Amino acid sequence: MLTMKDIIREGHPTLRQVAKEVSLPPSAEDISILKKMMEFLMDSQDPEIAEKYGLRPGVGLAAPQININKRMIAVRVEDQRGELIDIGLFNPKMISHSLETTFLDNGEGCLSVDRDVPGIVPRYARIKVSGTTIDGENVTLKLKGMPAIVFQHEIDHLNGIMFYDRIEQPDPFKQPLPPKEVV
Ligand SMILES: OCN(O)CCCc1ccccc1
Numbered sequence: 001m002l003t004m005k006d007i008i009r010e011g012h013p014t015l016r017q018v019a020k021e022v023s024l025p026p027s028a029e030d031i032s033i034l035k036k037m038m039e040f041l042m043d044s045q046d047p048e049i050a051e052k053y054g055l056r057p058g059v060g061l062a063a064p065q066i067n068i069n070k071r072m073i074a075v076r077v078e079d080q081r082g083e084l085i086d087i088g089l090f091n092p093k094m095i096s097h098s099l100e101t102t103f104l105d106n107g108e109g110c111l112s113v114d115r116d117v118p119g120i121v122p123r124y125a126r127i128k129v130s131g132t133t134i135d136g137e138n139v140t141l142k143l144k145g146m147p148a149i150v151f152q153h154e155i156d157h158l159n160g161i162m163f164y165d166r167i168e169q170p171d172p173f174k175q176p177l178p179p180k181e182v183v
């Protein structure tokens with residue numbers, strides 16, 4: 001099982017690289033890696049297992065965070081209806097997004113960042129993501145709310161982007177402007 005020692009921390013060069021596309025159909029090895037990433041999220045969200053193995057709870061994980069420079073992400077998060085989105089994707093791609101932006105009031109964190117970095121992290125409010133599942137199925141997901149935010153955080157990792165890169169400086173709590181009204 002993956003534990004925190006498998007997760008690289010900021011300063012490790014892999015977190016700043018652009019990850020490579022996974023060749024499809026996925027190899028047995030890539031499938032195994034993505035399954036382990038999904039299992040990590042499940043373990044990290046189980047209070048007993050998380051406590052036993054010292055896991056920080058996570059709602060998403062990108063392969064570069066375990067020092068694998070491949071375009072693979074796992075997401076395990078509830079949507080606003082309380083539906084669990086529990087998915088691993090090869091080569092996820094944001095194919096469209098809303099003009100409208102959103103953000104988490106308490107900002108974001110990262111399993112690869114062992115410090116609090118306060119500030120507003122602007123994200124698109126609604127996105128469409130395409131990708132290939134563990135079963136080799138091509139899917140397109142329409143996402144909003146927390147799932148949309150988590151997917152954007154994970155896809156950023158595949159492009160070497162950390163959440164704090166998006167915090168407005170010097171005013172980290174400056175509210176992003178709403179999209180211009182189309183008159
Ligand atoms: O890359 C995933 N990871 O570092 C775990 C934290 C995920 C996450 C936390 C807050 C908002 C969006 C995503």
Ligand code: NI
Nearest residue numbers: 109110111112
């Ligand atoms: Ni992260």
